[in-house]
Amino acid sequence: MAGHIQKRGKDSYLLVYPMGYDQNGKRIRKTKTVKAKNQTEAKKQLAAFVTEVETGSYVAPSHTRFADYVKLWRKDAAKKVAPKTIETYDYVLNKRIVVALGHFKMEDISHVHITDLIESLASNGLSSATIQKHYNVLSSIFKLAVRNEMIQKNPMEKVDKPSVTYKAGNVYNSDELRQLFQILNEEENKQMALMIKMALKTGMRKGELLALQWDDIDFDKNTIHVRHSLSYTKLNGYQLKEPKTKKSIRKVAPPSQLMDELKSHKQIKKTDRNNAVELWDGGNHFFVFSTDLGKPFFPGVPNTWLTRFFKRTGLKRIRFHDLRHTAATDLINKGANIHSISNRLGHSNIGTTMNIYGHYLEEADQKIAAMLEDDYI
Known part of the structure; x- marks a missing residue:
């Protein structure tokens, strides 16, 4: 059998497989140190080692940490x-x-x-x-x-791949949502209030809202084209990229009242841009939500504003992403089709929607069952 073993220490053997000589006459060999109880076991490991070398599957230890x-x-x-x-x-x-x-x-x-x-x-x-x-x-x-x-x-x-358990998070019920809109309508910071309303009525992600530009809004067709998401890194600053999944690129139809608010907001933004002149910081972009000089908001700004808003108003505190969950559960409570909800949220597939909102769908179905009881009266 090709190869031989050399005892190196207690229960330690060096496996050696000679491979001839190189062009300079230097001996070529593959070696491997193994643990074995005796020579018989070491020879078995040598046979396996030779097979690995001859089939090209042996990888020499790199000692790289x-x-x-x-x-x-x-x-x-x-x-x-x-x-x-x-x-x-x-x-x-x-x-x-x-x-x-x-x-x-x-x-x-x-x-x-x-x-x-x-x-x-x-x-x-x-x-x-x-x-x-x-x-x-x-x-x-x-x-x-x-x-x-x-x-x-x-x-x-x-290693078993960990499974993801989706959490719907904390959401507003119908009464809480109605109260929230009443307070948002009276909010002095109209821009931030409008962003919250957009999240609640379109289910758009925060990054999608921050990336939204006026070219993405078609007032004639009453649609919002979601095609970008805004991210920020210390190295590259602000970046516009495609949304989370291919299905995240979508069109969303908002309520007409929300579109009316967007029209008013657009006039304010046009005024801001005209007043800024050479100080305009939006470049070639014209963001729906931005500073007075056109620069997109830092991703943490909406979170901070929402936290302060809840503290100031005493309303139940939820995360910004929970606005999206609230949008979905509100549609479920209103009897919207699960396929339509999935498409509106831009989920990659309906399974994702079911995993996140399955228990809300069950609750809605129980309410329907209760309504059907009236037929037996």
């Missing part, structure tokens, strides 16, 4: 994903993953290490969606490592 390889992976990822996504990757990596695995050599990381890390994330109270982000990053790293022949086997193959 995980923390160092992550830097190489990040350069590769930066060519394929948006800057905002890279920022998210950096946070996920630096906060927990590199802390837990950074000191390991790539070939020494097993599925056990990764499973322990995933389980620790759950025990620390991270959401299922956040845990899945950690899984996806790890999966991408080790896939590239296998492709680059840094490791032979991908440890992620034995």
